[in-house]
Amino acid sequence: MTIDRIIDNVYPLPEASRLALRKHISEVSFPKGHVLLRAERIERNIYFIGQGIVRAYARTDGEETTFWIGKEGDTILSMKSYVTGEKGYEDIELLENCVLYQLNTENLHQLFLEDIYVANWGRKLAEYELVKTEERLIARQFQSATERYRELLTHRPDLLQRVQLGHIASYLGITRVSLSRIRAEIK
Amino acid sequence: MTIDRIIDNVYPLPEASRLALRKHISEVSFPKGHVLLRAERIERNIYFIGQGIVRAYARTDGEETTFWIGKEGDTILSMKSYVTGEKGYEDIELLENCVLYQLNTENLHQLFLEDIYVANWGRKLAEYELVKTEERLIARQFQSATERYRELLTHRPDLLQRVQLGHIASYLGITRVSLSRIRAEIK
DNA sequence: TCCATTTTTTATCATTTGTAAAATTCCGTC
DNA sequence: GACGGAATTTTACAAATGATAAAAAATGGA
Numbered sequence: 202m203t204i205d206r207i208i209d210n211v212y213p214l215p216e217a218s219r220l221a222l223r224k225h226i227s228e229v230s231f232p233k234g235h236v237l238l239r240a241e242r243i244e245r246n247i248y249f250i251g252q253g254i255v256r257a258y259a260r261t262d263g264e265e266t267t268f269w270i271g272k273e274g275d276t277i278l279s280m281k282s283y284v285t286g287e288k289g290y291e292d293i294e295l296l297e298n299c300v301l302y303q304l305n306t307e308n309l310h311q312l313f314l315e316d317i318y319v320a321n322w323g324r325k326l327a328e329y330e331l332v333k334t335e336e337r338l339i340a341r342q343f344q345s346a347t348e349r350y351r352e353l354l355t356h357r358p359d360l361l362q363r364v365q366l367g368h369i370a371s372y373l374g375i376t377r378v379s380l381s382r383i384r385a386e387i388k
Numbered sequence: 389m390t391i392d393r394i395i396d397n398v399y400p401l402p403e404a405s406r407l408a409l410r411k412h413i414s415e416v417s418f419p420k421g422h423v424l425l426r427a428e429r430i431e432r433n434i435y436f437i438g439q440g441i442v443r444a445y446a447r448t449d450g451e452e453t454t455f456w457i458g459k460e461g462d463t464i465l466s467m468k469s470y471v472t473g474e475k476g477y478e479d480i481e482l483l484e485n486c487v488l489y490q491l492n493t494e495n496l497h498q499l500f501l502e503d504i505y506v507a508n509w510g511r512k513l514a515e516y517e518l519v520k521t522e523e524r525l526i527a528r529q530f531q532s533a534t535e536r537y538r539e540l541l542t543h544r545p546d547l548l549q550r551v552q553l554g555h556i557a558s559y560l561g562i563t564r565v566s567l568s569r570i571r572a573e574i575k
Numbered sequence: 576t577c578c579a580t581t582t583t584t585t586a587t588c589a590t591t592t593g594t595a596a597a598a599t600t601c602c603g604t605c
Numbered sequence: 606g607a608c609g610g611a612a613t614t615t616t617a618c619a620a621a622t623g624a625t626a627a628a629a630a631a632t633g634g635a
Contacts, residue, residue: 568583571584
C-alpha cells in the first residue's frame with residue numbers, strides 16, 4: 202500500500218500539508234524476524250506498514266504476550282511513547298519481510314503545531330486507533346474464546362495464513378493448547 | 389472539578405481558544421439513576437464530569453456488562469458515536485447525582501477545523517483516552533481476576549466506596565460471585 | 576422502626592481454561 | 606529424500622471461573 206493512500210485513509214490532506222508531512226517520511230525495509238521497537242527504549246518514530254505483517258508483544262516474567270497484530274495500511278506506534286513520551290510496554294517484531302514508512306515523531310509534533318490539517322490528521326489517527334482498541338477490549342469482555350476465534354476466522358482470515366497459531370492464541374488471550382482445542386471442536 | 393481545569397488537563401489552551409470552546413459548553417445536572425446515553429441513539433454531545441460517578445455498560449441478551457467507570461475530571465463519550473458518527477454500544481448511567489459539562493460535538497468539530505489549538509486539544513483528548521483504553525486491554529490480557537482486583541484496590545480505592553460490587557465485578561470481567569470469592573480470600 | 580427490596584456472601588457442582596508432557600506435523604537445509 | 610528443530614496437536618490432570626440457588630446482610634422508603 203502506498204504511503205499516500207495510507208495518509209489519505211486517516212484524513213485527506215490538502216496538497217501542501219501532504220507534502221509537508223511526506224517530507225519527514227522515508228521508506229525503510231527490514232527482514233522477517235527483525236525487532237523494530239523495544240519496550241525499554243523510548244521510541245522516536247512511528248511507522249506505517251506498506252507491505253508485511255508485524256506483532257506487538259509485551260514481556261512479563263519471561264512470557265511473551267502478543268496483544269496487537271498489524272498489516273498493510275496499519276500504523277505501528279508505541280502508544281505510550283507516542284502520547285506521553287515515556288517508555289512503552291511493547292516490542293514489535295516483524296513476522297514477514299516488511300516495507301515500512303518511517304516518520305519521526307518530533308517532526309510530526311512540530312507539524313501539529315504549525316498546520317491545522319496535520320493537527321486534525323493526528324487527531325483522526327488517534328481516534329481510529331481508539332475505536333479499534335475499544336472494540337477489542339469489549340470483545341474480550343463479552344465474547345468467549347471460541348467466539349473471538351470465530352470472529353477472527355470471518356473478519357481477518359488472512360491472519361491465520363500469515364501468522365503462526367502461537368501468536369494468534371496469545372492475541373486472543375488464550376494459550377496455544379486452548380486454541381488447538383477450539384480448532385478441533387469447530388472442524 | 390471546574391470545567392477550566394478539566395480542559396487544561398487535556399491540553400492548555402490560549403485564552404481565545406478556551407473561550408471559543410467554552411462558548412459551546414453548558415453545565416447540566418442529573419440525578420442518580422439517570423441514563424444519560426443510550427446505545428441505540430447516535431449521541432450528539434460529549435460530557436465532562438464535574439461531580440459524580442458514572443458507568444458505561446453494554447447489553448447483550450439481557451445481560452449488562454459494565455466496561456467503564458468514570459468520575460470527576462473524566463470525559464464521557466461514546467467513542468464510536470464521537471469518532472465515526474455511528475451508533476455506539478453503550479448506555480451511560482449515573483451512579484450518583486452528577487454535575488456535568490455538556491459540549492455539542494457538531495460545534496466541537498467545527499472548531500477543530502477553525503482553531504489549531506482546539507484541534508490539538510482534540511488530538512490529546514483522543515490520545516489520552518487511547519492510552520487508558522490500551523492499558524486496560526493489556527491488564528485484561530496479563531493479569532488474573534485477583535490481580536486486577538488488587539490493582540483496583542491500590543489505584544482506585546475510592547471506586548469501591550462509591551460503586552456497588554456488582555458493577556465492579558462486571559468492570560473487572562468476572563461475575564459478582566467470583567468477586568465475592570476473591571474478596572473473601574484476600575481478607 | 577419496620578418491611579420490602581436489593582446487594583453480597585456462601586455453598587455446590589459444572590464448565591472452561593491452564594499446565595505439563597508426549598506425540599505428531601511442518602519446514603528448511605543438507 | 607532424510608534429518609533436526611520448531612510449531613502444533615493431543616492427552617491427562619489441576620486450577621480458576623461460571624451458574625445456580627439459597628442464606629445473610631445492607632439499603633431505602635413508608
